[in-house]
Amino acid sequence: MTNRQLFLSHVAQTSPEPVALEIVKAKGIKMWDVTGKEYIDLIAGFSVANIGHGNEAVIKAVQQQAEQYMHLIVYGEFIETPQVAYAAMLTRHLPATLNSVYFTNSGAEATEGAMKLAKRVTGRSKIIACNKAYHGSTQGALSVMGDEYWRNAFRPLLPDVYHLDFGSDELIKSIDDDTACVLVETVQAESGVNKPPKGWLAALREACNEH
Numbered sequence: 001m002t003n004r005q006l007f008l009s010h011v012a013q014t015s016p017e018p019v020a021l022e023i024v025k026a027k028g029i030k031m032w033d034v035t036g037k038e039y040i041d042l043i044a045g046f047s048v049a050n051i052g053h054g055n056e057a058v059i060k061a062v063q064q065q066a067e068q069y070m071h072l073i074v075y076g077e078f079i080e081t082p083q084v085a086y087a088a089m090l091t092r093h094l095p096a097t098l099n100s101v102y103f104t105n106s107g108a109e110a111t112e113g114a115m116k117l118a119k120r121v122t123g124r125s126k127i128i129a130c131n132k133a134y135h136g137s138t139q140g141a142l143s144v145m146g147d148e149y150w151r152n153a154f155r156p157l158l159p160d161v162y163h164l165d166f167g168s169d170e171l172i173k174s175i176d177d178d179t180a181c182v183l184v185e186t187v188q189a190e191s192g193v194n195k196p197p198k199g200w201l202a203a204l205r206e207a208c209n210e211h
C-alpha cells in the first residue's frame with residue numbers, strides 16, 4: 001500500500017476532500033513533496049510555524065533539551081528550567097497582574113482553562129460569548145463558539161452561555177453580577193477579520209471590573 005492509501009484508510013480526515021500533499025521536507029517558507037515538487041507553505045500550521053520550518057535555533061534547542069530530559073510531569077510540581085524560563089519571559093511582556101502562566105497544548109485547552117478558572121474564582125456559571133466567535137473544538141470551547149455550523153451536532157452543550165454581537169453595546173450591558181466571564185477574541189478571525197469599535201475592549205474590561 002502507498003502512503004496515500006494508508007493515509008486515506010487509517011488517518012482520520014476532517015474534510016471530505018483533504019489536500020493530501022505528501023510532504024517529505026520543509027525549510028523556511030518552502031516545502032517539498034515526495035516527487036521533489038516545491039511549494040510555498042502559506043498555511044504554516046495556521047501560524048504556529050511563524051518563524052519558518054526547520055529553524056536552526058529551534059532544532060538546536062529541541063536537540064539539547066531532548067538530551068537533558070523530554071517529559072517529567074506537567075502539573076507545576078517540579079521546577080523544570082525551560083518551563084520556568086518561558087513563564088518568566090512571558091510575564092515580563094504582560095501587565096503586572098498577569099504574572100502566573102498555566103501552559104496548555106492548544107487554544108481549545110486555553111479556553112477550557114479560562115472558563116474553569118473564572119467559574120471557580122467567581123462561584124458563578126453565566127458565560128457571555130460573541131456571535132461569529134471561534135474558540136476551539138472541545139465541548140466547553142464549542143459551547144462558546146458563535147455559529148450553529150460548528151455547534152449543532154454536539155448539543156446539549158454547556159448551559160448558561162449567552163451569545164451577543166462582538167463590538168455591541170448589548171454585549172456590555174448583558175454583563176451582570178451572575179457573570180463568571182466574557183470570552184472575546186481581540187480581533188475575530190473565523191468570520192473574516194473583524195476589529196471591535198475603538199474603545200469597546202476597554203469598556204468591556206471596565207464592565208467586567210465593575211461586576
Ligand SMILES: Cc1ncc(COP(=O)(O)O)c(C=O)c1O
Pocket residue numbers: 046105106107108109111134135136137185189
Ligand atoms: C481565537 C481562537 N481560539 C481558539 C482556537 C483553538 O485553538 P486550537 O485549534 O489550538 O485548539 C483558535 C484556533 O484557530 C482560535 O483562532
